[in-house]
């Protein structure tokens with residue numbers, strides 16, 4: 001259940017009730033791709049103000065497999081995560097990571113990049129895996145296209161298939177949750193596709209909004225288009241959402257500039273690997289979304305913390321830019337850990353400033 005607490009122009013602050021607890025929005029959800037937010041303990045994640053951790057269905061299905069995770073007590077127990085978790089559908093990874101794949105109406109057959117085994121993923125299979133993992137929020141399986149020149153040709157086909165697959169995802173979800181009490185059911189998000197075609201996007205949003213989904217996800221952005229194109233589509237969609245009490249989730253977007261743009265166009269939830277991936281390469285955000293490369297030689301003698309306006313563990317404990325630069329230079333993983341804490345906290349503070 002979702003409740004808008006306050007709305008100012010397009011910006012909404014809200015409260016989402018999941019079976020694992022309340023989530024205040026807008027919110028940024030870091031990606032715990034393989035069950036863990038890379039190089040961070042659950043306590044460190046908690047210290048940043050994160051409310052929801054995302055896990056990737058594709059990666060967990062390949063390794064160690066949902067059966068193993070279910071036997072070990074489900075994704076929360078497995079990952080030692082106490083609060084809400086969300087799993088994606090696996091669609092984005094199937095389409096972006098699997099080099100050899102064959103798409104049919106039934107689903108996608110692809111080769112496991114590690115073992116070479118053929119694996120089949122369909123809307124039903126994706127929902128089954130996500131239910132077995134035990135996430136509190138799940139996403140319908142969609143057909144994702146890149147927005148580079150080649151991918152754009154497939155926009156209409158992917159748009160049409162996404163809705164057929166959404167109906168199948170929902171039917172499977174309803175079948176698997178039939179016996180559950182309403183408050184025990186995970187929330188299912190339907191995905192809006194349509195590339196950069198405004199007519200298709202509008203239609204896609206209308207279709208998703210007429211279905212009994214618990215949340216609206218905007219997919220297929222941040223996949224090769226320019227920032228102006230992405231922002232233009234968020235502007236276009238901003239006044240087309242219906243007034244049903246459902247959260248809006250922008251998939252795979254995590255640059256502060258884009259998160260701000262999204263929040264100001266009515267988006268409630270975001271996820272991305274960007275803050276932690278950037279951090280591991282020494283790239284951090286500081287006040288006013290400035291990008292700072294900690295590996296730069298000019299920081300060798302710098303006694304100041306990453307950002308003196310920041311209340312994250314790394315800045316509050318006084319780890320200097322000089323220390324962090326040195327740790328990055330010698331390949332010490334602590335540097336990536338501290339920078340990850342800082343970057344995630346940066347996005348959480350950004351979201352908090354809008355609530």
Ligand SMILES: [Zn+2]
Nearest residue numbers: 310312315342
């Ligand atoms: Zn910090």
